[in-house]
Amino acid sequence: MKIKIVSLFTAYALMSFAPIQIPTPISQPAVAGQNEFCAGFDEGYKTIAGDMVIVPICPIAPITPIGSTDFREGIKAGMKAACGSYPNKCR
Numbered sequence: 001m002k003i004k005i006v007s008l009f010t011a012y013a014l015m016s017f018a019p020i021q022i023p024t025p026i027s028q029p030a031v032a033g034q035n036e037f038c039a040g041f042d043e044g045y046k047t048i049a050g051d052m053v054i055v056p057i058c059p060i061a062p063i064t065p066i067g068s069t070d071f072r073e074g075i076k077a078g079m080k081a082a083c084g085s086y087p088n089k090c091r
Contacts, residue, residue, distance in 0.1 A: 032070075034061045036069065036070035036071045037061035037070040037071070037073060037074035038074060040073065040076075040078065041058045041059070042058070042074075044080075047075075048079050048086060048090065055078075058074075062077075
């Protein structure tokens with residue numbers, strides 16, 4: 001009986017000092033970049049297709065090149081998507 005009590009105490013002591021793994025949430029800049037990209041995507045799509053259209057689901061934002069912004073990249077992606085859907089409205 002003493003062995004079981006000692007082993008339970010040892011197991012409890014080891015578990016209480018074990019580091020706890022806390023999952024890290026998505027960083028705020030990544031979420032903000034996606035929101036800016038989607039706002040640009042909506043504006044770019046409506047620039048080509050018109051204001052009275054249903055805009056498709058925003059794709060995942062790519063890595064933004066140096067010298068650009070997430071919004072600008074979203075505009076370009078939205079215009080490209082609209083040209084695929086409405087080829088007669090693109091030059």
